[in-house]
Amino acid sequence: MLWLCTWFILLLTSQSLARGLGDTSSLASRRTAPYAVQQPPLTTDWTEQVGTNPWPEYPRPQRQRSEWKNLNGIWQYQAAASLDAVKSPPFGQNLTAEVLIPSCLESGLSGIQATSAVYSWFRTTFTIPNAWRAQNVLLNFGAVDYEATVFVNGQQAGFHRGGYFAFTVDITSFINATTNNELLVYVHDPTDRGNYVIPIGKQRLVPSHIFYTPCSGIWQSVWIESAPANYITQLDLSGDMYGQVNVTVHSASEHSTAVQIAILEDDSVIACADGTSNQPFQFHVPDPNLWSPESPDLYNVTVTLGEDMVSSYLGFRTISRGEVNGIQRPLLNGEFTFLFGTLDQGYWPDGLYSPPTREAMEYDLRVLKDLGFNMVRKHIKVEPALYYRACDELGLLVIQDMPSLRLVENIQESQQQEFVRQLDLMVNQLKNYPSILGWIIYNEGWGQITSYYPEFALTERVRQLDPTRLVDSTSGWHDHGAGDFHDNHHYANPQCGTPFYSTPSTPYDPSRIAIQGEFGGVGHNLSIEHLWNNQAAINTINQTYEMDADLDAWNARGHMLLTELQDQVRQYACSGAVWTQTTDVEGEVNGLMSYDRRVKRVDVQQWRDDIQGLFEAAAERVG
Template sequence: MYSTFTYLALLLSSSLARSISIPHRNTARTTAHYAQLDPPLNTNWTDDVGTNPWPEYPRPRLRRDQWQTLNGIWQYQNASSPNDVYNPPFGQDLAQEVLIPSCLESGLSGIQGTNVIYSWFKTNLTVPSDWSGQDVILNFGAVDYEATVFVNGKNATFHRGGYFEFSVDITPFLDSSGSNELLIFVHDPTDLNGYVIPIGKQRLIPSAHIFYTPCSGIWQSVWIEPAPANYVTQLDLTADMHGQVNVTVHSSYGNGTAVNVTVVDGNDVVGSGTGVSDQAFQFNVSDPKLWSPNSPTLYNVTVTMGDDSFQSYTGFRTISKGTVDGVVRPLVNGKFDFIFGTLDQGYWPDGIYTPPSLDAMVYDLKFLKDLGFNMVRKHIKIEPALWYRACDEMGLLVIQDMPSLRPLENVLPDDGQQQEFGRQLDLLVNQLKSYTCIFTWVVYNEGWGQITTYYPEFDLTARVQQLDPTRLVDATSGWHDHGAGDFSDNHHYANPQCGTPFYSIDSTPYDPKRIGMQGEFGGLGNNVSIDHLWNNQQAINSINQTYEIDTDIDAWNHRSHLLLSELQDQISRYACSVAVWTQTVDVEGEVNGLMTYDRRLKRVDEDQWKKDIKGLYDAASNRTNSTSS
């Protein structure tokens, strides 16, 4: 059932609403200037953010040469109710300046708000003169949660889903010779009563140790770019270990326009194919260099459709499963190697969901890769597109979670909310399925929002497999496992129980028909001084809820070594194929990261961890070197 705001926004999105000028409320106002606020903890990148954040082109898989960032200082003011969308503040200044992209709850935003439910955002844009004769596309990386977009007083689009990119052709609303007002109404209910929506770990009131500060507003990049009237809206592009390139080019007209795709290695064209838009087609590249964690080779790709042309890229690899010496295993390019990574939540003390910069975001991934991890589990969050590009470049496999519904409160979705969860699961897969690094999709985490009176994970798994038959699916990571999907995924703290003939009362026994996986383990805690902690008393009070507290770094590393040794034994003896260590960095009241929340203190004894991680791979290699797919 739609919220009042949603109903009003849908009305505004109609063609009738687009033709009506809504009266202005002209009110004299002095806009408060932007100033970065002090968060409870900062990072080494906080002071370098400035007022022109994220200058990089935001969408590396569909990169047009001409574009203009809209990131920077916008105006913001709080709104009080859903009815405010009927009375937009056209032609007037808003209360405060705000940094875009950012979470309104973050210090970087300059707002650092709480209970931010309804918001207005405003900026002005001027179309470059050399874009004359082309359409202008407005792009958003992500807005949490519902956005109604007005251009020069007209409703241009409505979007729901706090983690997903969206675009709109704003040409009909523009004054191409002058300044244009962009005004956005955002509704973000998070976990308000009556709402069961994908929110991951966000809570209006952080609590229970494992739920954190929410993120509201425009938290990923915004930009405009010129395109012909019939332009590419989405590119689906994958390439397998045999050299087959699979392409679907989606167009704004949807009418089967001729398409050409060229694959380039350095300066050499190694393959090309032609087809028509909005229909799948294939072609082959002879003897491609394969992408893997040990050799992350990528090829540049040029796509041309009519008057539209842009750059992309791909890697050649195949993800599958097969029986290897009697054990069901995940295979990369037909070969089993042990898959080991961290639970990566993607939170930042200065930016909450928004990393302070590309360098900061890549720092975490490089840290993991340097230690020897070959995978990262992106935990119930979706990152900016450049994060996935970095994983492609480094050779980090990604286990991608669907952001979970409201967890742990016996609040389950009704039929309409479950349908919306499924719709947004489709958005997740379609948005990310062409990144080479994606290894596995996770539908449910630990039963959060998972209906158990029937088993929707079977239909949802089939839905994901239809959208993307080239990846594996982990239907239920931990807890309510009824046999769906490709993995038998156990969560257990602190010790692993991975593909073993023993399990705990709060988990399920290993199913030998599926891949043995330790979806979470570890979680060893080590308290630190206040200068490395999220300086919030409630969070500090919850530190002792950590699964285990080790009183010094030596003890923490010793315990880590023992747990990794147990995991190595389970790889050697039993059916363990994949494992996920909790976690990359501390988050708010959790102190169980390989690094502290500010990324300034590494807990790991790097030499020891590198040896232990290599020992896991060696154990899997020694177990078998043959495959059968």
Template sequence: MRFVGAVTSVLLASTACAASTSRYFNRQFSNSTGYQLQKGPLDTDWTSKVGTNPWPEYPRPRLARSNWKNLNGVWQYQNASAGEVASPPINRTLSESILVPFCIESALSGTVPLSPVPVSKLTISGIMRKWAIYSWYRTTFEVPSDWDASNRVYLNFGAVDYETTVWVNGKNATYHRGGYWEFGVDVTDYLHANGPNELIVWVYDPTDTGDNQIPLGKQSLAQDHIFYTPCSGIWQTVWLESAPADYISQLDISADMNGKVNVTVLNGGNSSVPVEVTVHKKDSTDVKATGKGTSGSTFQFTVDSPDLWSPDDPNLYNLTIKLGSDIVQSYTGFRTIEKGRVDGVLRFILNGEPIFPFGTLDQGFWPDGIYLAPTYEALTYDIKILKDIGYNMLRKHIKAEPPLFYYAADTMGLLLIQDMPSLRTRVPKPGDTCGDTIPVRDAAVQAEFDRQLEILIQQHRNYPSIFAWVIYNEGWGQPDQPPWADVRLTDVVRSLDPTRLIDSVTGWYDHGAGDFQDNHHYAQPQCGTPFYSINSSPFNPDEDRIGFQGEFGGNGNNVSIDHLWNDPWPLDHINQTYELDKDIETWNYRAHYILSELIDQVDRFACSGAVWTQTTDVEGEVNGMMTYDRRIIRAQYDQWNDDIDKLQDTFKGRTEKESSRMMPRADGWMGME
């Protein structure tokens, strides 16, 4: 894979609910830093390649600066308790070492396990740090001497789960809440003129303790079959940047199939400053177009006859953005996603042509890094395998990824449905694999969910690969009383991003909002069909919504212990998988049969897209295209390629005869004339 030209140089310029008792494994790596990679329940082929300088790539390709310094590596760490935030350990050595940026609970973090916690406290299974509710991090850094002394120095965090307080040289520099979102702070005034600077980070991550309800997705301290090991602490890259006082603090760019580019640049200095955007073709210095405006106001310009972005041809353009003396590199893809009626059926329309998005449910978990892939190579491996099988899409399931994940999808050509991480949905009980479903606790919880949903949109709306947003999954954290939150939040998301579609409710508790009528059913599909399961709303083809299979499949295949998450709890609950097949040959046979039903529904009914469960196994789930360690690919390529080709050919046969009559409507959607 080749990187986008202008961004490349920056990227490469790197300086059930009751749980079992824990089982501990010998450590397998150590060095002079004190860091020790631990041997977890399962590793991958990339685990041993991480070393002590992880994730050296520039972490934010959509807004990249040349003067930056990576702070990833071995930091000091110490488990803490409530109330310690009032007394940060300034100029004090902490008791352990940890590898940043991996979850405290992961083998790659290298943290030493605590003593086993009683089962009555519903600990997670696994062997790494348990109940990392309060934590201290500490490191030192120096600012490069060749940075412009008239510039400011900004400290950036890719993501920290969940609440973060930061001190620089003993001064409280910033506070942030939310486990999936990047944040930064100007630390210039806290820095020493010469010598090292001390950086201390306090992290509070309640996960699902007590009555806490925060956006956490599949994380749980009480692991069961579909809720996994949590991620606490610094789990994405930490870095410094040099930029002037007037600097590009936020960049929003969208580019459509007609070459129209919409740009909004925010100035961290809060003044209105001229902005210039220069567009280059990928791997070329030839200027395609230049747009000019001012910070704080949206402006437009046009690129003539752009090469369009699609999964088959993921064409990207490099961007150079100037605000005063601040210069950043970015990129975009020209594409338009809409919905429109083709032969009387609502379809997804990409660049004026009907498209059938078919992909996997992608959990984004790793046995060695938990929430973070061990390396960029590992991250791109999953996308490559999905593309090789024949998928053109994945649904990023109630988790947000590091920016480099979306960059990979943009460059490699994979459509994305992006979920909002869900609120906690249950109160687990000892010995009870389900627990009690809980409502949204109060108005403050809902307001915080709303706030973080807006952050999700704001930080991800630049990626061409994302074509739809999901607000709620299967009622998890979805208020069950009117006025319906999904209806209200659909309007909020539409106002923040009118260029994409919205799947307001995937699965059930559907109140008619958004662009999808989304069914979940295992193992057989019910995609745009006149029949439906008890949890799903009946499909009405006359509504202005698309018939979609948000989850189906889910058939599993157990494998040898060498490829399983080797911990008693998940091993004992593998039989909760929707369907278990004797061997890989049977798994592929069943997949072929299930896909034949989907193909028939595409031919007969209003099925317009589908999501197969899932990309990989995760802990006790064994229904992935690959095992959790990515060492076994279950899918027989020839069979899957043929079945997916037949699926797409069937869809094309239903749509191509009428697509030439599709015309744009005044409201921006496609329709029949």
């Protein structure tokens, strides 16, 4: 039925154009309110550094083209009244206000700081470099939340649904090569409005404690690039600990085309191979340096299909599970690696879902690496591609959550199927990053159907899409035995692979890997200049699992809990754990850092010693 809806919209649009838009001169010349950063409830040290040309970096590091043009910056924005607005695009008209792209409309950095952004129009113009005139032109979006209808020069060029995923529109047939081009994007983002049940993670129209301000609109980078008519649409690329490289080069044409791939080290080609597009092939690289948190070695890659060439990279490593001294363990390059990371939610007070800058985004990861963490659990959010590139470079393993559905009692089959479709999108989009260790399908039963056990079929589906990773089917509870992990959540004390547990957790299952998917969560209040200055959020601070009187007590409590976890690693089957959390978020004050990143709660040396103690305990346990 989607094709029919699209046809209907195109018909109405063409009829509107045929009738003419009437006198639009006043609309075309009307004043658009200029952009200015709005005052959010809290800022960061990067807020004033963003400027009007944000995120200048090439946004897609694993399939990078040399001929590209960044469209980030100042666009125009206008609220729309309803879904029907898409039938009457404001072609050739100035919109009411300037907006910063990329950004969440609800954020201060957007310049809008909307409180309700369900229906929205975005507009910009662009020109095509002369050198691209004989090429196809591709329009790329890093992510738009939630549904995006794309118009170029008065014609619908594309549609995408899913607020966390990149998409590309081939706009070659819609553009003017010699003049300005108008780009209009209509965005519908219901979040948890009405009867909508869609993947939203922790976004809520009415935030409350563990649920936060939503993000609507174009919140990741937008760019155009040139490519030949037959271009690389997707690159599946991985290397294992034995030097085998697995490749599938997907192309815009169904016809088979010769493909060449080269692996480089220090700008020297160390291996190359030939293959065919749209078909998997393999080749071998002798004695590669293996990727690990201790030594995150990466190799540059070039891939050529006809006239199209993209740059990429890979790391050689093998992720698996195996029995070590009678206990199921996660293995990296054949060795048990104890996993210790934080619940990393990726929220920013000035940008919400959008980090203010690349430097800011990487700051969090560098703080974790410096303390000795070797992993992050990316919690029910998908980050910009450069986040995963940073994890690859720093040597931080990633356990990636699927953004959860809204919490309702009964999930409809159509809602479940859309969740599954977007789960596929996530795995296919992220599976090339060496740092990703595993996938989480459901978090704490959110959006999980319990009348039957869909996690078994979904686990197999994920394994078919990506047989190189582990799957944590149900993180927290409603665990029926699916996947590679038995994942316990318990606050504040850990219960990792132990014979003691509490509702709603389940008894440890020795046939799977034991991981403490969440624990800690101890809180410590701050003065107002470091808090999300929203009274509703402040009123929920006392809902934090545990509150400590001062930083000395907070650090002492952290030491107690990590010491307890060390004992469980030594005595039982614990293979990994996730501390809650990297930073405070709105009404939650249990981060290693404050929400504005200006306060580090951690006694650095104490935490380094305690974290190192976990790895030492794991080494003692396996002998």
